[in-house]
Amino acid sequence: MVTSVTSLGRNGLYDWLIQRVSAVIIGVYLIGMLGYLITAGDLDYGTWKALMSCVAMQIANTLLVLSVAAHTWIGLWGVTTDYLTGLTFGKAATGVRLVAQMVIALLLVIYVLWGLVMIWGGA
Amino acid sequence: MKVSIYRYNPETDREPSMKEYEVDTQGKDLMVLDILALVKEQDQSLAYRRSCREGVCGSDGMNMNGKNGLACITPLSQVAPGVLEGKKPLILRPLPGLPVIRDLVVDMGMFYNQYEKVQPYLQNNTPAPAIERLQTPEDRAKLDGLYECILCACCSTSCPSFWWNPDKFLGPAALLQSYRFLADSRDEATEERLSRLDDPFSLFRCHGIMNCVSVCPKGLNPTRAIGHIRSMLLERGI
Numbered sequence: 001m002v003t004s005v006t007s008l009g010r011n012g013l014y015d016w017l018i019q020r021v022s023a024v025i026i027g028v029y030l031i032g033m034l035g036y037l038i039t040a041g042d043l044d045y046g047t048w049k050a051l052m053s054c055v056a057m058q059i060a061n062t063l064l065v066l067s068v069a070a071h072t073w074i075g076l077w078g079v080t081t082d083y084l085t086g087l088t089f090g091k092a093a094t095g096v097r098l099v100a101q102m103v104i105a106l107l108l109v110i111y112v113l114w115g116l117v118m119i120w121g122g123a
Numbered sequence: 124m125k126v127s128i129y130r131y132n133p134e135t136d137r138e139p140s141m142k143e144y145e146v147d148t149q150g151k152d153l154m155v156l157d158i159l160a161l162v163k164e165q166d167q168s169l170a171y172r173r174s175c176r177e178g179v180c181g182s183d184g185m186n187m188n189g190k191n192g193l194a195c196i197t198p199l200s201q202v203a204p205g206v207l208e209g210k211k212p213l214i215l216r217p218l219p220g221l222p223v224i225r226d227l228v229v230d231m232g233m234f235y236n237q238y239e240k241v242q243p244y245l246q247n248n249t250p251a252p253a254i255e256r257l258q259t260p261e262d263r264a265k266l267d268g269l270y271e272c273i274l275c276a277c278c279s280t281s282c283p284s285f286w287w288n289p290d291k292f293l294g295p296a297a298l299l300q301s302y303r304f305l306a307d308s309r310d311e312a313t314e315e316r317l318s319r320l321d322d323p324f325s326l327f328r329c330h331g332i333m334n335c336v337s338v339c340p341k342g343l344n345p346t347r348a349i350g351h352i353r354s355m356l357l358e359r360g361i
Contacts, residue, residue: 002324012327013360082287
């Protein structure tokens with residue numbers, strides 16, 4: 001049993017499940033959006049803004065942003081714990097991994113906040 | 124034919140090197156272990172493990188032209204196209220990811236540590252019946268494809284997740300054995316076994332790339348066993 005404090009769910013099953021559920025959400029969103037873009041014909045600013053302003057789309061966009069953030073964190077957490085280890089960095093590995101994970105986490109928090117402002121800010 | 128073998132003696136060599144040998148197979152489709160015996164006649168200093176020479180003991184797991192397998196049951200024609208005909212050299216390296224003791228002999232300590240962690244023995248606190256604990260033929264059939272593992276380490280040492288975290292990720296061989304006891308109707312420690320696998324590393328480092336399945340000399344499927352354990356964890360966890 002390995003206890004890991006920096007994984008998302010701090011539990012293998014939850015991380016695994018969150019990664020799959022988020023992948024389904026991202027996949028459904030992308031296919032839906034692609035379908036819309038193909039069938040919508042000529043898009044102008046007004047139509048696009050109306051689409052993005054309806055509550056259903058705002059919820060879908062929020063789910064997308066959160067899913068991308070969760071999916072990215074679990075995936076990159078796996079990458080950092082695979083490659084930034086004692087095998088590659090020796091004694092410095094813990095420091096390198098901590099810095100890398102904190103940078104990734106910070107970028108994802110900024111991405112989520114910025115995304116939420118864009119979705120719900122009404123600009 | 125040309126044979127290129129990984130050589131390393133930590134007492135005399137600063138770093139490992141590949142050494143070339145010329146072996147006369149007389150056109151026969153010999154097993155790789157036979158080739159090693161012919162090389163050993165030329166060079167007594169070559170070290171490798173072998174015992175049963177028929178794919179039962181699992182001693183001579185090694186990397187042959189990039190793919191892990193047992194030297195004793197791998198004929199030259201199956202190593203890679205062109206090796207038997209002498210168009211390509213036979214390239215032998217130790218199992219990847221484990222510390223090399225000498226030449227093709229690796230230290231299996233990390234592999235056995237992970238095997239030990241899954242407690243590969245029947246746990247049952249119910250007083251044993253007079254003769255034996257019986258299973259239905261159906262329950263016994265669940266162990267097929269699990270109990271045959273010979274612990275040669277070909278699978279775990281072909282798994283990148285095991286290469287990067289050999290101390291945390293149990294590896295396909297240990298997980299196959301873990302499921303062998305989870306699937307056993309006579310075992311009573313299912314809950315304890317599952318609770319030890321529920322962290323991000325022990326089992327969930329498996330990304331299902333199935334290297335283990337493609338190299339297993341016994342034709343077993345650790346990826347499927349890992350999938351079964353994951354389903355058990357899912358049923359227990361949600």
